[in-house]
Amino acid sequence: MIMMKTGVKYAVGVVIAGIAVYNSLYFRPLDEKLAEGQEIAFDATALVEEMWGNELLAVYDSATDIRVLLERLKSDPESTFEQEAQALGIGNIGYFKVKGEGKVLELNENNVLLQLGDQSIEIETEFIFGNAVRDASGLIRINDYDETSDFNSISEAINDKIRKEVIPAFRAKVSTENTVSFKGALELNKAHLNLSQIEVIPVSLQILP
């Protein structure tokens, strides 16, 4: 009987210890844990909402016609980069504001292929990532932000807005043979210039009647 009681005591003890250990041990992604407790002072989404229409889209009104830009890049890449490209700092990558009109050739999983004269270009509809739209605009400067991560989050907010508001409405209506007017950003590498595959991240897309 005493043995039995001792056994029950041990069993209860083991169960309590098990519950205590189970509830005190968690496995979570390291980035999630480190992000916890950091003060969220900067709201990139609010900033992008505020500047989207009057500032961001407005600067894209003055974008260069993409066919003109591509001709200039073919004939004089060095000075075209110097005059037209926006870049954050040092390096080969430049961002351009572009606009144009073209006929839809193909509707692909990740893009819509447009024909502009003898040049075909891809309007990205899937991979809306990176800093092309932010940096081509020339409006947002890294040294205005103490935290580089805040600066990067502006790109994420811009890309989110494009993914949620610009792309779905366009993809729902567009079909081959439509003519599409676009404004957007183009990333090019001046040391490894490839003009055969042009990918534009759109900020505005319009199907023309």
Added chain:
Amino acid sequence: MQLFTIRLLYVLIAVATLAGCGEQKGKSPDQSQKVAVIISTLNNPWFVVLAETAANRARELGYEATIFDSQNNTALETDHFENAIASGFDAVLFNPTDADGSIANVRMAKKAGIPVFCMDREVNATDAATSQILSDSYAGCVAIGKYFVEKLHKQGKYVEILGLVGDNNTWSRSKGFHSVVDHYPDLKMAAQQSADFDRNKAMEVMESILQVHPDIKGVFCGNDGMAMGAYQALVAAGKAEKVMVFGFDGAGDVITSIQQKKILATGMQFPKLMAKTAANYAHAYFHGKRDFAQKVPVTVEMVNQENVHEYVAYGSE
């Protein structure tokens, strides 16, 4: 007579000391100025290239240059700063060990009137360093993330091996990568672990992960050393053909491995460009320039299976 000689000696010593002080204060640029190159670790070829290029460029510009290895230890880094200040170094070309932990060292140099130019890694303060020349790790990893999604066809289990958790580059790279990959719910992160940018640690981490998750399809590593370590573990487990490995840096062995189709892609940083820019900035500082941009990003370019023939290890200068 003896008293006169002693007094004369004192006067001469005092004059010599004052003259020495005057010379120190009024050092003309290019003459006997010293540049300290303080690097987080030299246990990684990429940082050796960064350090040696910075020191060599400083020497080309006419300065004495000495390299200090912090061995990823902020306490040792503090010793190097104290030594640099006490030994009369005139500028520090600095690769920090810890974005927060290194701030005090930069401030110490600033207080002593010594400009600090950060290379590749930043400190979490915009009023400490004279300028910070930084790789745009976030943008580089966005490009890698996109390539990763395409190569894995938007689905499968993958592993992320992080660098030093105290380094901002670790999180910039991770965030850039996840800013793309997290949009694909069929890509599942099976494990995320730190290996401190160390090749051997990455191999051990990968070996452990493979025991629990033998069915992974991809590994994203925060630097090339860890990518090589992860690849070694995959070879040992007989899975090198089935798992795609992605790195970041543009180191020599990874560029070769991309050519041999062992590693899929890396983000080419330009350590020589960053190091030379930092040394040139110090030179400009000695000649009176003060209006440096606090952060100067240096673009990162993805090197992959399709374009590897266009690149050399550690990029151009």
